[in-house]
Amino acid sequence: MSDERIIVLAHEKFPDRAKTALGVMRYGDQQVQAVLDRDRTGDRVADHVPDVADAPIVGSFEDGLAAAEEAVDALYIGIAPIGGGFDESWRDDVRAAITAGCDVVSGLHYFLNEDEEFAELAAEHDVTLRDVRDPPDDIGVASGNAGDVDADVVLTVGTDCSVGKMTTSAEVVAAARDRGIDAALIPTGQTGIMIEGWGSPIDRVISDFTAGAVEDLVVERGDDYDLLVVEGQGTIIHPAYSAVTCGILHGAMADGLVLCHAADREVIHGYESVTLPPLADYVDLYEDLAAPVHETSVVAGAVNTKEIDDDAAAADAVATVADELGVPAADPVRDGADRIVDGIVDGVIEK
């Protein structure tokens, strides 16, 4: 949330396996006072991640409070174990945060509000437990009206999960703003919701309301901005998660798509029997599936090259994708998102 002063919990996983922590540190307006990682006590954030604001790394919430330069507003849970459970080794930190009068923000499947100790303690200390993965109660069936908003709407879609749709969305918003375009991120997952302090965890809503949940978000912000960038989820060919992807595609009624791909990916992560089809097939699938509800087209590519060390090889991988798609492409982390915004300007805004 804007300008909140926070401590981020990332025990034993900072920075490489702390995707949520890093997302908030890189794209949020929050002021990070300390990171908790009991394996890296005494290090600083700058020792590991050069491009975010520096902060001390400490072993416990109390140590974080002591190290903080300003009063702390909240503790953010910045990691998730497989399955999304609560790791009991974090209980002391959460308890200490609540007792110190801090809110606790979590994207776990395990809701802090349903933990008896935390709920009682939070009531006693008048703090809020924000379970961002708990969808709003008032979500319903889509009306099919997201296309009526004033803003141009762009959606990030992927060739797989974990290829960088959140990062691409955030980088595109930042690059568009640098160019004077009044852009906003529409968050559909836990990290985006933590960054923006707003959004819906689309993967947790009732399946009948998937499109409706996205539509609500687009309609809520759509007349206040010139460009909305909707954070996509999963991939349309995912054996388990395609329902979420499809609901977002139809609910967002996007005017343009940014296809996100990890350069090294050949099979669906965790479903190795599913081979990734050629990029051109993805383009056809996304465009053809969207068309009956709202015509759209792929206007840019985002290529995640983090597994490629050599800069020239990474540039080649990006160029290959641009060539296959016939639209501008970039690695938004390595290159910035300027070329992706070029594609959005040409394919959507000035079209």
Added chain:
Amino acid sequence: MSDERIIVLAHEKFPDRAKTALGVMRYGDQQVQAVLDRDRTGDRVADHVPDVADAPIVGSFEDGLAAAEEAVDALYIGIAPIGGGFDESWRDDVRAAITAGCDVVSGLHYFLNEDEEFAELAAEHDVTLRDVRDPPDDIGVASGNAGDVDADVVLTVGTDCSVGKMTTSAEVVAAARDRGIDAALIPTGQTGIMIEGWGSPIDRVISDFTAGAVEDLVVERGDDYDLLVVEGQGTIIHPAYSAVTCGILHGAMADGLVLCHAADREVIHGYESVTLPPLADYVDLYEDLAAPVHETSVVAGAVNTKEIDDDAAAADAVATVADELGVPAADPVRDGADRIVDGIVDGVIEK
């Protein structure tokens, strides 16, 4: 549920607006002792619906008990108001059923188990309130293994909602059994679940688990039958419900698809700005979207001609669909599902 003796509530809506009641009466093994419709008291089922077992139509559950030829096991709620709420004018009937020791089966969004009066009364009388729209608790993420079952799997897909996917699925199972094929229905919606006494209401599961919920059903029955017919939901181009359709498509990993279409339908019901594309486009969308996870093809068409009075005109409509698809087609209600089974035999079983 098999051979259960039941009373079916269909107040003010029997038969034309009592889709669930009619589905259970037509395809279930239940013995219907009476139908409740306070607007048709004194009529008989046979006065309105010729092709199901006859029963008296009465105005209240007590009258139904009095008219029943055998002891009654359960009351089925056979209608749903828009929004799926509970109509308070039914309270006396539900109360009377519970008090008489009968289970109550409901597909409403409003769960009988969460109604304080009904829950207390049910505990007192040791009866079960079966909310079939309440998904099982143990549903999770799909593994992508539905394709490994011994049975051939066929899925009904649609050009819109309410085109006859449930009816087609049930008629195909019946026609296949008549031909000696050991077939079973995999129910994914309330009517199918009531008919079979088993299944998952896919539209009510968490979106991340949509494919997983279908996979569970296919895997549970897949080694016990030679042919599974999975009841599809919605349409892949639906502005609100496509997520459910997409999750079922990937979760079921079907070997063949039956495309269901209402002959008179030109726009998506309730979303009139969305025009139905040509049938060939649907074939491409369903087949291309399924292919990366599990190759499949449309092997038959099911045409709902109930809005066409003239038999010759109905036959023409069916012939047109068969011609467009290049596979056998039939109206399963008007013609029986034999030609659809022909398509399944040719395109799946003997392929």
